Amino acid sequence: MSQTPHMGRREFVQLVTGFVGAVMGAVIGLPAIGYLISPATKRRQSEAWIPLGPLENYPVGVPTLFNFTRSKVNGWEKTVNSYGVFVVRHPDDSVTVLSNVCTHLACRVNWVPENQWFLCPCHDAQFGLDGQVLGGPPPRPLDSYTQDAVKIEDGNLFIFFKEA
Amino acid sequence: MSTWQKLLNWFDERLGLTTIYSTVLDRKVPKVNWWFTLGSASMILFLLQGVTGVMLTVYYVPSPDHAYDSINYIMNEVAFGWLIRGIHHWGASLMVLVVFAHMLRTFYFGAFKYPRELTWITGVFLLLCTVGMGFTGYLLPWNQRAFWATTVGTSIAGAVPFVGEFINEVLRGGTDLSALTLARFFSVHIWWLPAAIIALIGVHMYMIIRLGISSVPTKED
Numbered sequence: 001m002s003q004t005p006h007m008g009r010r011e012f013v014q015l016v017t018g019f020v021g022a023v024m025g026a027v028i029g030l031p032a033i034g035y036l037i038s039p040a041t042k043r044r045q046s047e048a049w050i051p052l053g054p055l056e057n058y059p060v061g062v063p064t065l066f067n068f069t070r071s072k073v074n075g076w077e078k079t080v081n082s083y084g085v086f087v088v089r090h091p092d093d094s095v096t097v098l099s100n101v102c103t104h105l106a107c108r109v110n111w112v113p114e115n116q117w118f119l120c121p122c123h124d125a126q127f128g129l130d131g132q133v134l135g136g137p138p139p140r141p142l143d144s145y146t147q148d149a150v151k152i153e154d155g156n157l158f159i160f161f162k163e164a
Numbered sequence: 165m166s167t168w169q170k171l172l173n174w175f176d177e178r179l180g181l182t183t184i185y186s187t188v189l190d191r192k193v194p195k196v197n198w199w200f201t202l203g204s205a206s207m208i209l210f211l212l213q214g215v216t217g218v219m220l221t222v223y224y225v226p227s228p229d230h231a232y233d234s235i236n237y238i239m240n241e242v243a244f245g246w247l248i249r250g251i252h253h254w255g256a257s258l259m260v261l262v263v264f265a266h267m268l269r270t271f272y273f274g275a276f277k278y279p280r281e282l283t284w285i286t287g288v289f290l291l292l293c294t295v296g297m298g299f300t301g302y303l304l305p306w307n308q309r310a311f312w313a314t315t316v317g318t319s320i321a322g323a324v325p326f327v328g329e330f331i332n333e334v335l336r337g338g339t340d341l342s343a344l345t346l347a348r349f350f351s352v353h354i355w356w357l358p359a360a361i362i363a364l365i366g367v368h369m370y371m372i373i374r375l376g377i378s379s380v381p382t383k384e385d
Contacts, residue, residue, distance in 0.1 A: 031243070031244035031248075032244070032248075034244050035219060035222075035243055035244045035245060035247075036222065037243075038243040038244075038245070039242075041243070042241075075223070075234070075237050076230065076233035076236065076237040077230075077233075
């Protein structure tokens with residue numbers, strides 16, 4: 001048999017079995033891999049422009065708190081997170097938008113008009129009007145939205161929200 | 165001798181692979197017909213249910229708050245989730261059918277007779293386990309049909325004289341269907357019954373390999 005230049009019957013059957021087996025393995029195996037890695041392949045859209053309302057609502061020089069919520073869906077579970085930002089409007093109508101989360105241990109800071117600082121209720125950290133650390137344990141200034149993450153359209157203020 | 169052959173021999177010398185192969189697969193069998201393939205079909209279906217079942221546990225959550233939603237997620241969001249669950253769903257019905265047909269063939273061909281009585285008896289338990297898998301698996305989607313089917317099914321157990329009510333409460337994990345019922349049905353479905361089935365298949369197969377299979381009965385039988 002092996003002397004003939006043609007493929008033997010046994011060899012042919014082995015080849016066909018191997019080929020059909022490989023095709024069947026791929027047909028079953030690839031969907032199985034897709035099934036297992038599926039959640040990692042889905043892109044969740046969490047970035048968005050958040051409207052903060054008309055700019056006139058924000059008095060010049062006085063940090064004003066704006067609260068908003070963002071919902072996040074993981075599988076079948078929906079989580080709603082609340083966020084707060086302090087909007088500081090400047091006389092030239094430019095704005096500084098600061099996160100109200102203390103950079104020390106993530107407590108929410110409050111604006112204290114008498115002292116002109118943000119005070120963290122947890123460890124008495126103080127931040128200035130532009131977010132810089134005035135005293136206390138925080139390692140860095142309050143997080144702020146960069147100028148390209150803030151826009152004013154038709155007198156309405158927007159911030160570009162990105163998940164931290 | 166090729167490298168491949170050398171490698172194979174190295175393992176064979178230590179593991180006895182060819183002995184296993186010849187004992188398990190190169191057995192002498194009488195001339196039989198297609199009805200004799202139902203046992204193998206049952207085992208292949210069990211393996212299929214096992215593999216797809218393991219895959220489903222990646223996403224399924226056995227809790228009243230999440231069971232239905234997690235299955236919705238599998239069906240609508242996960243890539244090929246519909247396929248994996250579909251195979252598990254239809255494979256379950258098919259397995260009950262094939263196992264039952266396998267039992268009928270054994271019965272009508274008299275294959276349960278000496279010396280194969282114990283093979284038959286383990287087979288009886290395998291049939292019961294298969295039905296048990298169907299019963300416990302039916303509750304897991306936690307939809308209306310599942311809930312009320314299990315309510316009726318466990319109530320039937322409650323009809324047993326004297327101890328019925330107790331059996332019912334053990335099955336449900338309380339007087340009503342609850343999170344406890346779902347959790348224990350899930351446990352039985354993925355741990356207890358599969359373990360029992362694997363053990364029983366082991367014994368069943370050992371006896372088939374040891375005793376060989378019976379031939380198709382003739383007029384003289």
